[in-house]
Amino acid sequence: MTEKELLNQGYRKYSGKAIDVYFNLDICQHSGNCTRGNREVFNVKRKPWIVVDNAEANEVERVIKNCPSGALQYIMKVNVDK
Ligand code: SF4
Structure with a gap:
């Protein structure tokens, strides 16, 4: 899915340096x-509950x-070594 499609479906975006995360409550x-x-x-227990850059992409x-x-x-934004 594209970012536009995700946002249109009610996902919320959490940005990271190399990867963006989207969550739909x-x-x-659960x-x-x-x-x-x-x-x-x-x-x-934290706000925001997703901190993308606290781990590698x-x-x-x-x-x-x-x-x-x-x-x-x-959505992976850059190529990262697997
Ligand atoms: S709690 Fe489970 S279903 Fe909800 S976002 Fe996390 S892994 Fe996905």
């Missing part, structure tokens, strides 16, 4: 995979791929 199933996956990036991508609902999406 209406879709979230599985906790994200907060368990990386508490430095995803921490519901590849790590943020890894955690988002474990989101079961699609509530978390990302």
Whole structure:
């Protein structure tokens, strides 16, 4: 999806240097995979609850791929070594 499509669907954007993260609370199933996956990036006790640059872009991508609902999406902005 493009950023425009995500924002139109109600996703909120959290910007990072190399990767942008998008979250849609209406879709979230509260599985906790994200907060368990990386508490430095995803921490519901903090505002903002997502701080993208607290981990490498590849790590943020890894955690988002474990989101079961699609509530978390990302757009990689630069090529990063895998
Ligand atoms: S992993 Fe996805 S569905 Fe689960 S709590 Fe996080 S955002 Fe919500």
